[in-house]
Amino acid sequence: MSNEITASDALLLELLSDHQPRRPRLLVNLLAGKKTVATRYWGLRYGLLGFAGLQRYWGSLKLDFSGTQGQGLVTTTSKNELKLTKQGIAQQRRLQFLEPWQGWQASFQSLDLLHFKQRLLLLIQVMSERAHGNRQYHPLLVAGSDRQFIKTYYTRLVSPLETAQQLKEDLQKMLGSLTTTAATVVAEQLVGFENNGATLTQIAFNHQWTDWEVIQADLFGIAQLAQQALQDTSLTLSPLLQGLQKPIIDPSVATTLQLYQRFHSLKAVQNKRQMRPSTITEHLLLAAIDLPLAKFPYHDFVSDLQIREIQKELGQQLDHWRYEALSDRFRSTCDFWQFRLGAIKLTKEGQKVQNYGSD
Amino acid sequence: MAVIDQLLQQKFHYKAFRPGQRATLTMLQRGQNVLAILPTGAGKTLIYQIYGELIHRPILIISPLLALMNDQVERMRYSGERRVVALNSTLDWSERQDVLTHLNRYRYLFVSPEMLANPQILKKFQKLLIGLFVIDEAHCISQWAIDFRPDYLNLAHVLKKLGQPQTLLLTATASQQVRADLQHKLRLPSLQTVVESINRPNIYLAVHHFNNEAAKQNYLLQLLQKLTPSSGIIYFSSKKMANVMATAINRATNLATAAYHADLSNPDRYKIQQQFMNNQLQVICATTAFGMGINKPDVRFVIHYHLPQDLPSYQQEIGRGGRDGLPSLALLLYTDQDANLARQLNSLDQLTSVDLKAYQTKQLTQVAPQKQQLLRFYHHHRVTMEKLRIIFAQRAQQKQQAFQALLEYINQTGCRRKKLLASCSESFDQHDDDCCDNGIETEINADLYSSTSQPATNKPIMDWREIITKLF
Numbered sequence: 001m002s003n004e005i006t007a008s009d010a011l012l013l014e015l016l017s018d019h020q021p022r023r024p025r026l027l028v029n030l031l032a033g034k035k036t037v038a039t040r041y042w043g044l045r046y047g048l049l050g051f052a053g054l055q056r057y058w059g060s061l062k063l064d065f066s067g068t069q070g071q072g073l074v075t076t077t078s079k080n081e082l083k084l085t086k087q088g089i090a091q092q093r094r095l096q097f098l099e100p101w102q103g104w105q106a107s108f109q110s111l112d113l114l115h116f117k118q119r120l121l122l123l124i125q126v127m128s129e130r131a132h133g134n135r136q137y138h139p140l141l142v143a144g145s146d147r148q149f150i151k152t153y154y155t156r157l158v159s160p161l162e163t164a165q166q167l168k169e170d171l172q173k174m175l176g177s178l179t180t181t182a183a184t185v186v187a188e189q190l191v192g193f194e195n196n197g198a199t200l201t202q203i204a205f206n207h208q209w210t211d212w213e214v215i216q217a218d219l220f221g222i223a224q225l226a227q228q229a230l231q232d233t234s235l236t237l238s239p240l241l242q243g244l245q246k247p248i249i250d251p252s253v254a255t256t257l258q259l260y261q262r263f264h265s266l267k268a269v270q271n272k273r274q275m276r277p278s279t280i281t282e283h284l285l286l287a288a289i290d291l292p293l294a295k296f297p298y299h300d301f302v303s304d305l306q307i308r309e310i311q312k313e314l315g316q317q318l319d320h321w322r323y324e325a326l327s328d329r330f331r332s333t334c335d336f337w338q339f340r341l342g343a344i345k346l347t348k349e350g351q352k353v354q355n356y357g358s359d
Numbered sequence: 360m361a362v363i364d365q366l367l368q369q370k371f372h373y374k375a376f377r378p379g380q381r382a383t384l385t386m387l388q389r390g391q392n393v394l395a396i397l398p399t400g401a402g403k404t405l406i407y408q409i410y411g412e413l414i415h416r417p418i419l420i421i422s423p424l425l426a427l428m429n430d431q432v433e434r435m436r437y438s439g440e441r442r443v444v445a446l447n448s449t450l451d452w453s454e455r456q457d458v459l460t461h462l463n464r465y466r467y468l469f470v471s472p473e474m475l476a477n478p479q480i481l482k483k484f485q486k487l488l489i490g491l492f493v494i495d496e497a498h499c500i501s502q503w504a505i506d507f508r509p510d511y512l513n514l515a516h517v518l519k520k521l522g523q524p525q526t527l528l529l530t531a532t533a534s535q536q537v538r539a540d541l542q543h544k545l546r547l548p549s550l551q552t553v554v555e556s557i558n559r560p561n562i563y564l565a566v567h568h569f570n571n572e573a574a575k576q577n578y579l580l581q582l583l584q585k586l587t588p589s590s591g592i593i594y595f596s597s598k599k600m601a602n603v604m605a606t607a608i609n610r611a612t613n614l615a616t617a618a619y620h621a622d623l624s625n626p627d628r629y630k631i632q633q634q635f636m637n638n639q640l641q642v643i644c645a646t647t648a649f650g651m652g653i654n655k656p657d658v659r660f661v662i663h664y665h666l667p668q669d670l671p672s673y674q675q676e677i678g679r680g681g682r683d684g685l686p687s688l689a690l691l692l693y694t695d696q697d698a699n700l701a702r703q704l705n706s707l708d709q710l711t712s713v714d715l716k717a718y719q720t721k722q723l724t725q726v727a728p729q730k731q732q733l734l735r736f737y738h739h740h741r742v743t744m745e746k747l748r749i750i751f752a753q754r755a756q757q758k759q760q761a762f763q764a765l766l767e768y769i770n771q772t773g774c775r776r777k778k779l780l781a782s783c784s785e786s787f788d789q790h791d792d793d794c795c796d797n798g799i800e801t802e803i804n805a806d807l808y809s810s811t812s813q814p815a816t817n818k819p820i821m822d823w824r825e826i827i828t829k830l831f
């Protein structure tokens with residue numbers, strides 16, 4: 001039993017690397033969707049920003065740091081950071097037997113898939129019962145706002161029976177474009193007339209798939225359906241995305257950046273926003289992390305010459321950079337946040353970082 | 360025919376009242392405040408539903424568990440009642456505002472105690488001409504009850520603010536001590552009491568001792584193989600163990616089994632409930648801490664894998680079995696380690712020096728969540744450190760006594776039912792072979808409990824295209 005890889009173990013392996021030690025606390029915060037500069041910066045460094053906020057979607061699936069170490073898949077460094085062992089990397093590869101849909105991260109970061117899924121499940125149930133002329137049934141338990149949304153959607157339908165037919169055809173088409181595993185996992189979760197649906201745990205058990213396989217297939221499947229609904233507005237599922245699109249950067253952060261781009265003065269932004277200077281620079285760092293390289297005015301704050309200077313003093317290993325290790329002379333011309341900005345720029349230039357949303 | 364009988368038959372489609380329902384309604388009709396102590400599954404909801412139809416005024420129902428509250432609202436809606444709503448933390452801001460501005464729309468308002476602690480919300484209710492104020496799980500008001508909830512103590516103050524509306528207290532478990540305490544705390548004038556026996560004679564009581572966990576698991580799996588096909592609930596005190604055993608049962612028996620606890624998402628909770636109701640699932644591995652809104656009449660066995668909190672809780676939990684009146688089994692599986700585990704859990708409730716310091720310095724965030732709620736309450740009511748120590752010492756003693764009574768039930772040498780009912784101040788002296796194992800471990804007659812009204816329907820795996828086709 002103890003040698004079984006649980007879904008939390010598999011998730012942890014997915015988030016770790018064999019060459020870059022990673023901090024457990026940061027992984028937890030990243031999954032929880034924390035928006036602090038430290039979480040976002042290290043999320044960028046680890047190349048894991050696409051995982052930000054997944055905890056809410058996954059609910060009870062939580063990181064567990066004990067299991068994989070016992071199995072020799074993960075080691076702890078002297079700084080309490082985690083790294084994959086040789087067996088760990090082999091296990092990680094073995095777990096990637098599913099054909100992933102590459103767009104899931106971008107989809108998850110730009111759309112609220114949790115609410116999309118709840119609306120989808122409830123709509124299908126309501127339409128299914130309607131199609132069979134059944135009025136007495138227990139509606140699925142979903143968030144109040146989603147229940148309200150589907151109620152409104154349904155009452156506005158001119159011909160519910162026609163919509164039900166259309167929905168069926170749309171689903172056949174949409175699921176048909178997924179892998180069979182993803183289509184199966186999504187379809188088996190659906191609830192409707194004389195069908196109570198299955199939970200992910202049950203789907204895994206019935207097909208003898210692992211929990212992790214099913215958890216991923218669900219995410220890939222739902223993300224793909226949402227993406228299709230976004231692109232083709234003629235689909236019956238398309239209206240379900242109303243209000244569920246997430247901005248690439250936080251609105252407050254966007255306001256700060258816009259003001260800066262108008263006045264080109266931190267002081268002016270500070271006066272307009274009535275915020276502490278540290279909040280303004282935090283906003284700018286967050287904007288830099290989330291925006292494509294070309295969309296942030298790096299050169300206004302840190303020059304290429306300064307960045308080369310930092311590299312000369314601290315070396316090429318960005319993960320080891322410490323502001324305190326810089327020479328006093330240099331520190332007097334470059335604040336911590338500018339130093340961080342330089343590291344963000346270098347990271348983005350080095351990694352082919354995926355940017356979510358418009359580019 | 361009396362009005363209440365007409366309503367019962369014509370509106371709610373029942374042939375006859377169940378014990379306690381008529382007596383409670385008659386007292387309410389006379390305008391009295393009533394404490395109704397009725398066994399679980401006695402149809403408490405129907406009492407205030409019928410009363411609501413009689414008086415045509417809003418009925419406020421205070422309920423402690425969110426999950427239970429939502430289930431109740433759901434069931435009333437399913438049966439056709441549209442004027443019902445739950446006002447609790449699961450509503451988002453705009454929904455809550457919508458409900459609060461249209462309170463008059465509703466006949467049945469389910470409210471969590473913390474909502475009423477909000478002065479703005481309380482003000483809204485003050486404008487409402489409340490017909491009946493119902494306190495569900497009323498024993499939670501008493502400090503003598505193990506599941507005492509400090510936010511329930513506020514209800515005395517709420518009642519006063521609302522102009523002392525007519526009040527109905529509902530509970531399935533209240534010893535004499537708790538009853539006296541309820542009266543003292545709420546000071547309801549002319550409080551009448553309706554007591555129905557909480558004894559459920561069709562439930563056979565048994566306890567099995569084991570030397571270790573492995574022996575317990577083996578026995579459970581073997582017993583379940585014999586109980587096929589049959590519906591049952593197995594209670595655990597940990598979510599992890601519920602998951603582990605659900606998987607083990609699925610692998611080792613023909614009983615389709617699922618874990619059911621607070622980690623489930625809402626849609627998953629829904630699916631498992633419905634599958635259990637439709638006999639697609641035979642066994643549910645549940646945690647006792649998680650409220651279960653399922654009312655399935657043909658549950659044939661309730662097995663406790665871990666210890667219940669105390670005997671009144673045990674009485675309530677096994678009460679989910681045999682609601683159809685047919686023979687059912689209540690079996691408790693016990694190892695000595697279970698007692699140690701329970702002792703450890705109980706010791707967590709005691710006040711530590713850290714807690715006392717936190718209380719003194721008002722830094723309550725460092726305290727464990729459940730304890731925090733209590734400490735906040737006492738702090739708010741300016742309870743001194745000295746008094747606090749005494750209160751906690753008393754609670755610890757109560758818990759100790761309740762735990763002792765539970766151990767006595769487990770190690771009982773005579774009739775177990777006598778011991779169980781005594782914990783709720785009810786006497787019993789009619790032991791026979793259908794009552795309990797009489798304190799002597801005997802083999803369970805599985806044949807008695809291995810039938811359900813419907814056969815298990817295990818659906819074959821369908822292709823996803825077929826699923827979609829069948830849905831529409």
Ligand SMILES: [Zn+2]
Nearest residue numbers: 774790794795
């Ligand atoms: Zn007996």
